[in-house]
Amino acid sequence: MEEENNILRETVAEFCEKNLDEKKIETDGIDKKLTQLLAEQGFLGCAIPDKYSGSGLDETSYEIILEEIAKYSPTVAMRIFVLNSMYYPAVNGTAAEETLKDASTGKINIAVDFINKKTGNESVSGKIKGTLKNILGTDADKLVVFNDGTSLVSGPFKSESRDFMGFRGLKFGDLFLDNSVQVLDKSNRLSEIMEKAYGPASAIALGMIASALQKAIDYTNVRKAFGSQLRDFEPVSFRLARFRSTEVILRNSLYGKVDPYYTFNFAMEHLVEIARYSVNTHGGYGYFKDFGVEKFYRDAIVMKSIFYGTEELRKLTDHVYSEKINFI
Amino acid sequence: MFEELDDYRNKIREFALKEFTEEVAAEYDRKESYPDYLRKKSLSLGIVDMQNPAKVLIAIEELCRVDAGLGIALTTPYFGSEVIMLFGNDKQKEILNDVYRGKYILGLGVTEPSGGSDVAALKTTAKKQGNKYILNGSKMFITNGAIADYLVILARTSEDSNPHHGLSTFLLNTKSKGFSATKLEDKLGVRATNTAELQFNNIELSEDDLIGEEGKGFYYIMMFFNISRIYVAAQSIGIARGAFDKIKSYIKENNIKDEDSMFQLSDVGTRIEASIQMTYNAASYLFEFKPKPELTSMAKAYSSETAVFAAEEAMEILGDRSLYEDVQRIFRNAKIMEIWEGTSEIEKLVIARYILKGE
Numbered sequence: 153m154e155e156e157n158n159i160l161r162e163t164v165a166e167f168c169e170k171n172l173d174e175k176k177i178e179t180d181g182i183d184k185k186l187t188q189l190l191a192e193q194g195f196l197g198c199a200i201p202d203k204y205s206g207s208g209l210d211e212t213s214y215e216i217i218l219e220e221i222a223k224y225s226p227t228v229a230m231r232i233f234v235l236n237s238m239y240y241p242a243v244n245g246t247a248a249e250e251t252l253k254d255a256s257t258g259k260i261n262i263a264v265d266f267i268n269k270k271t272g273n274e275s276v277s278g279k280i281k282g283t284l285k286n287i288l289g290t291d292a293d294k295l296v297v298f299n300d301g302t303s304l305v306s307g308p309f310k311s312e313s314r315d316f317m318g319f320r321g322l323k324f325g326d327l328f329l330d331n332s333v334q335v336l337d338k339s340n341r342l343s344e345i346m347e348k349a350y351g352p353a354s355a356i357a358l359g360m361i362a363s364a365l366q367k368a369i370d371y372t373n374v375r376k377a378f379g380s381q382l383r384d385f386e387p388v389s390f391r392l393a394r395f396r397s398t399e400v401i402l403r404n405s406l407y408g409k410v411d412p413y414y415t416f417n418f419a420m421e422h423l424v425e426i427a428r429y430s431v432n433t434h435g436g437y438g439y440f441k442d443f444g445v446e447k448f449y450r451d452a453i454v455m456k457s458i459f460y461g462t463e464e465l466r467k468l469t470d471h472v473y474s475e476k477i478n479f480i
Numbered sequence: 481m482f483e484e485l486d487d488y489r490n491k492i493r494e495f496a497l498k499e500f501t502e503e504v505a506a507e508y509d510r511k512e513s514y515p516d517y518l519r520k521k522s523l524s525l526g527i528v529d530m531q532n533p534a535k536v537l538i539a540i541e542e543l544c545r546v547d548a549g550l551g552i553a554l555t556t557p558y559f560g561s562e563v564i565m566l567f568g569n570d571k572q573k574e575i576l577n578d579v580y581r582g583k584y585i586l587g588l589g590v591t592e593p594s595g596g597s598d599v600a601a602l603k604t605t606a607k608k609q610g611n612k613y614i615l616n617g618s619k620m621f622i623t624n625g626a627i628a629d630y631l632v633i634l635a636r637t638s639e640d641s642n643p644h645h646g647l648s649t650f651l652l653n654t655k656s657k658g659f660s661a662t663k664l665e666d667k668l669g670v671r672a673t674n675t676a677e678l679q680f681n682n683i684e685l686s687e688d689d690l691i692g693e694e695g696k697g698f699y700y701i702m703m704f705f706n707i708s709r710i711y712v713a714a715q716s717i718g719i720a721r722g723a724f725d726k727i728k729s730y731i732k733e734n735n736i737k738d739e740d741s742m743f744q745l746s747d748v749g750t751r752i753e754a755s756i757q758m759t760y761n762a763a764s765y766l767f768e769f770k771p772k773p774e775l776t777s778m779a780k781a782y783s784s785e786t787a788v789f790a791a792e793e794a795m796e797i798l799g800d801r802s803l804y805e806d807v808q809r810i811f812r813n814a815k816i817m818e819i820w821e822g823t824s825e826i827e828k829l830v831i832a833r834y835i836l837k838g839e
């Protein structure tokens with residue numbers, strides 16, 4: 153098992169090294185060619201069952217793929233995550249599950265309205281009309297909207313894209329809808345779906361942490377100041393070493409037996425700090441896109457702002473207080 | 481000293497709110513270009529009064545509170561002026577007057593591709609040949625580098641066993657033969673400011689271009705940092721207060737009352753208040769010509785970390801709302817505070833050195 157996982161890890165890393173140019177992805181987006189490539193490799197729909205043309209991989213393999221891809225391109229990892237961890241559970245078991253085949257093979261793009269949490273839009277009598285603001289993935293052909301009746305909306309959509317701070321390769325903006333909808337569920341399932349996605353979301357955070365940290369370690373090994381390598385300044389190397397412990401513990405939690413609630417909380421608590429410090433260690437260079445570290449800081453804060461807040465802390469707290477105590 | 485200037489503060493705030501609209505701020509952030517029309521406007525309205533450092537501090541703070549990219553763009557055309565004011569010759573002071581009047585833009589080049597923290601290790605040389613100096617080398621990340629008319633440049637004029645000796649400052653005309661500047665693009669934040677890499681290829685400088693005495697440049701620059709770090713602390717306070725404004729309105733508008741949010745609000749407020757006290761205290765020594773470098777470095781390091789802290793808190797408290805409004809720009813602008821004019825690590829080294837010196 154361990155060996156298989158290592159082989160998978162290496163395969164994904166090799167693929168990323170060859171095909172993922174994050175600077176290009178950040179400016180041009182994830183183009184059709186790359187989407188096809190991800191589909192052919194079985195990464196696009198990796199956790200979606202075979203019958204929907206996915207790869208039907210287990211949770212660990214799925215998370216390994218997300219982790220490795222996030223090291224190179226948090227944007228691509230996020231696209232895979234949205235399909236496998238949000239779109240798939242939203243349409244699975246409904247008449248809309250037919251769309252999964254085209255989504256897993258990259259024929260259509262999908263998006264999930266998970267940023268807005270509660271939208272005011274109502275899908276009245278099978279139609280949705282109006283502006284849906286702040287959608288990550290305005291290039292989508294199908295969109296899942298979470299409102300009081302979770303719905304699938306089919307394109308084409310008119311859209312307007314705007315600059316976005318994080319996961320820049322995913323087009324971001326507003327959709328102008330006058331479309332028919334398919335009701336997937338009578339209730340808003342976003343919170344429940346998100347809870348089940350704690351593992352995969354942590355895998356993306358882990359990939360970002362590992363990569364931002366490795367860049368800092370590599371840089372402090374070569375950059376000199378005051379006649380020494382930066383690694384020789386202990387406040388710098390101590391901090392990076394402590395971050396490595398965080399990374400290793402996170403990885404072991406994720407792939408081990410730790411409750412995903414705790415893993416996710418741990419990942420979110422450390423992500424921004426490590427990404428930020430990677431920028432610091434690069435000095436002025438860290439502030440420029442060319443060095444490839446500021447993007448982790450941007451993506452990190454975006455991820456934390458979207459996925460983690462009072463609501464998640466309340467869930468975690470309920471989880472802790474409802475746990476059975478292990479002694480009599 | 482600062483309370484007396486409340487009217488002036490209000491005037492600056494009014495200007496910033498009127499001119500730094502979301503559209504303008506977003507446009508210059510996106511285009512990554514310098515808003516020269518705003519610089520001219522600010523001059524005609526007397527927004528920046530370089531003769532009065534307390535006013536400069538307030539202007540920086542209030543402008544950055546509304547938008548740090550534009551705010552810094554309007555307050556850095558004078559960057560390096562203190563070196564000329566304190567040590568320059570008459571001719572250089574004439575040029576400085578034209579800088580104040582808005583005829584010229586100034587900048588200061590210390591950092592090089594091989595390092596910024598370790599100032600004395602710089603590689604740019606100005607070798608004396610007869611009554612001229614020949615400048616060779618390069619500078620990195622220089623604010624206004626590609627738009628400046630004049631630059632204060634630190635270069636090595638002689639080798640010395642003490643690396644702090646043998647460095648000198650020059651006032652370089654950017655029209656000089658052998659000078660070139662390449663604009664650096666794709667910064668995380670403060671994108672309305674111009675940043676460039678500079679090349680000096682056998683530039684001839686006259687003795688009149690030397691600022692102050694030969695060999696004393698390192699000390700002039702350290703003296704300059706005593707002043708400029710106060711201004712970075714002011715930029716940081718401005719950014720932190722801007723983030724705090726966003727947090728407060730979000731909490732009020734959404735009628736948020738939970739205790740956790742209240743604690744976050746109070747943490748940000750407390751750190752801002754501490755930053756203000758530290759900065760104004762350090763500034764009051766400086767403005768009476770008795771700078772205390774440790775207080776300055778404490779104020780700079782603490783305020784810059786507060787700017788980053790407040791910006792990150794704003795991102796998190798506003799949650800998804802923060803992602804597409806001006807808050808994300810505040811977040812991107814904040815990070816530079818911990819880098820320029822001495823990283824937090826360098827400030828800590830200064831603080832420790834002075835603490836032990838005082839024992």
Ligand SMILES: Cc1cc2nc3c(=O)[nH]c(=O)nc-3n(C[C@H](O)[C@H](O)[C@H](O)COP(=O)(O)OP(=O)(O)OC[C@H]3O[C@@H](n4cnc5c(N)ncnc54)[C@H](O)[C@@H]3O)c2cc1C
Binds near residue numbers: 376620
């Ligand atoms: C947008 C922008 C504008 C700028 N404008 C100007 C300008 O106008 N003029 C100018 O001269 N410079 C300017 N700078 C440069 C800035 O001042 C430097 O980037 C900064 O001083 C750090 O230098 P460095 O980038 O070479 O980092 P380095 O000196 O290489 O430092 C890298 C990392 O190592 C750490 N480090 C270094 N030494 C030690 C130590 N002894 N102990 C512990 N840690 C240490 C640093 O804190 C940092 O985290 C600008 C930079 C930017 C990004």
